[in-house]
Amino acid sequence: MDHLFTVDEGSATPVSPTALAAEGLLERQHLQEWVIANPQVLGESVLVITSEFDRWADTDGVPARDRLDVLGLDATGRLVVVELKRGSADRDVHLQAITYAALVSRFDLDTLAQAHRDFRKGRGEVLELDECRKRLLDHVDGEWSPELLQRPRQVIIAADFPKQVTHTVVWLSEMNLDIDLIQVGLWKVKEQLVAGFTKVYPTPEVEAFTLAPARIEAKAAAQKLEERSRARNAVHVVVGAGLLPDGAFLTLTPRHGVTDGIRENILAWVREDDSRASVTWSNNTAKPLTWQADGRPYTPTGLANHIFTSVTGRKADGIQGTTWWDVDTAHVPDTVDPDEWRTLAGTSLASLAKQLSGTGKDWTNLHALLAAVPPGRWTTYGDVATVIGSHAVPVGTHLATCRQCPNAWRVLNTAGRVSPGFRWTDPTRTDSPADVLSAEGIRFDGGVATREARLTLDELRGTVGN
Numbered sequence: 001m002d003h004l005f006t007v008d009e010g011s012a013t014p015v016s017p018t019a020l021a022a023e024g025l026l027e028r029q030h031l032q033e034w035v036i037a038n039p040q041v042l043g044e045s046v047l048v049i050t051s052e053f054d055r056w057a058d059t060d061g062v063p064a065r066d067r068l069d070v071l072g073l074d075a076t077g078r079l080v081v082v083e084l085k086r087g088s089a090d091r092d093v094h095l096q097a098i099t100y101a102a103l104v105s106r107f108d109l110d111t112l113a114q115a116h117r118d119f120r121k122g123r124g125e126v127l128e129l130d131e132c133r134k135r136l137l138d139h140v141d142g143e144w145s146p147e148l149l150q151r152p153r154q155v156i157i158a159a160d161f162p163k164q165v166t167h168t169v170v171w172l173s174e175m176n177l178d179i180d181l182i183q184v185g186l187w188k189v190k191e192q193l194v195a196g197f198t199k200v201y202p203t204p205e206v207e208a209f210t211l212a213p214a215r216i217e218a219k220a221a222a223q224k225l226e227e228r229s230r231a232r233n234a235v236h237v238v239v240g241a242g243l244l245p246d247g248a249f250l251t252l253t254p255r256h257g258v259t260d261g262i263r264e265n266i267l268a269w270v271r272e273d274d275s276r277a278s279v280t281w282s283n284n285t286a287k288p289l290t291w292q293a294d295g296r297p298y299t300p301t302g303l304a305n306h307i308f309t310s311v312t313g314r315k316a317d318g319i320q321g322t323t324w325w326d327v328d329t330a331h332v333p334d335t336v337d338p339d340e341w342r343t344l345a346g347t348s349l350a351s352l353a354k355q356l357s358g359t360g361k362d363w364t365n366l367h368a369l370l371a372a373v374p375p376g377r378w379t380t381y382g383d384v385a386t387v388i389g390s391h392a393v394p395v396g397t398h399l400a401t402c403r404q405c406p407n408a409w410r411v412l413n414t415a416g417r418v419s420p421g422f423r424w425t426d427p428t429r430t431d432s433p434a435d436v437l438s439a440e441g442i443r444f445d446g447g448v449a450t451r452e453a454r455l456t457l458d459e460l461r462g463t464v465g466n
Helices: 027-037 093-104 109-121 129-139 163-174 205-208 214-243 260-270 302-310 338-342 349-356 364-371 382-388 392-401 433-439 455-465
Strands: 005-008 013-014 046-053 068-074 079-084 153-158 179-187 191-200 249-252 280-282 289-291 325-327
Touching: 005 338, 027 046, 027 068, 027 079, 046 109, 046 129, 068 093, 079 093, 093 153, 093 163, 109 129, 163 179, 163 191, 260 302, 260 349, 289 302, 364 382, 382 392, 382 455
Parallel strands: 079 153, 153 179
Antiparallel strands: 005 013, 046 068, 068 079, 179 191, 249 280, 249 325, 280 289
16 A cells, blocks of 8 residues: 545545554564454455464474464465564565474364464463364364365565565465565554555466466365355355255255266166155255265265265265255145245255345244235235245245234135145134135135235235335
8 A cells, every 4th residue: 555645525635654663563462463353464264273383393302482473274274374574574584484384384183273272272262172173174164184284375464575575485486385475554644543454465467377386276275165165155045045844855966066977977876776866954054964865964065075976986076066956846845835846846955045145034024014915815925925035935834834924824826726735823723714715705716716806916015015
């Protein structure tokens, strides 16, 4: 950030830069704490494992005196070694960073978990070692790679960098070392200090054309992380929308991450045992699929990977498992209208999530809408869902179990029939919704409500001012 201005009524006034030392700010007590509190300056999704780390030994068992400023772990599973300088970087600062990277490259999960436990304990948070292991594994979504751990990314943060450092870092990057240079600046706006962190190498343009294997490897890991994130988010969206009732069946259709030949081999393997092609759904964001072949719970991607490996004998690489599982419309849940359920035919979990993104389980709007449906008129699950931004299936499932939904009997399926899944919340009632609607003046012909009494979509929206 070369220039900073204050703006007052359209007039811009330059703000003079200052320095950490000039303002009495220290490297460890201040700059280091800023980074720990705001790890986003190190890159996306970095978990700070420890700081001021010095518990290593040389080959003779003599403890090293050097302290690693900050050690982080990004979501792809790479360690992030951070070297801090409150002023201009030393001419050999990159050598320090490389030394620390070499030392931590031999760390394993237990070493890192112990370092994290000690770090958090020093900050007043008491964690068991197993809790720390779980925190690290959760941060990388369980994808722990010892090979990737051996290639730490280095970040050097300083107020300025001499040319010896920048030239050397560029060359080291081309030679397969992954080093970022981040410049920290400080300005004083009236009595308020403003700090800024600017990545000066690699710039986005340089990064796009940098072909060093370390960065290629990191990008591949990031792509896998993104694929896992999409799969995880799809499950959360479907569960959050309440679209699939517990016990709903899904069927296997191999898609993402397989060739045509492997897909045919998987389908042939499935035909040997029909239970391999079927799962039941539960609204559990951790492991929502229960495989009929073994009765065990899985994530969509976890089961897709298991099937891939069972057929090919190879480890799966980057499969998005939510594309593999389609709604089985041949098995209609009791709480769902069959006609509405069939609208989901051939729809995968990934496609459902895409359709339902932003839909949730807040039924306040639904209750207000139903309360506004007047006697002698009826509407459909689909129209109600359209108005409240949901889907007909979760609306029907909710109506079948909700004890607070007003006028639920005034909601019919698209054909104008009472849904087979309709249930009175009062089990002692023996009349049907058609009986109640007839008493309100709606005629039925062969079990179908007269179309004249149906609210149009615009009329339905108008009942609550939508």
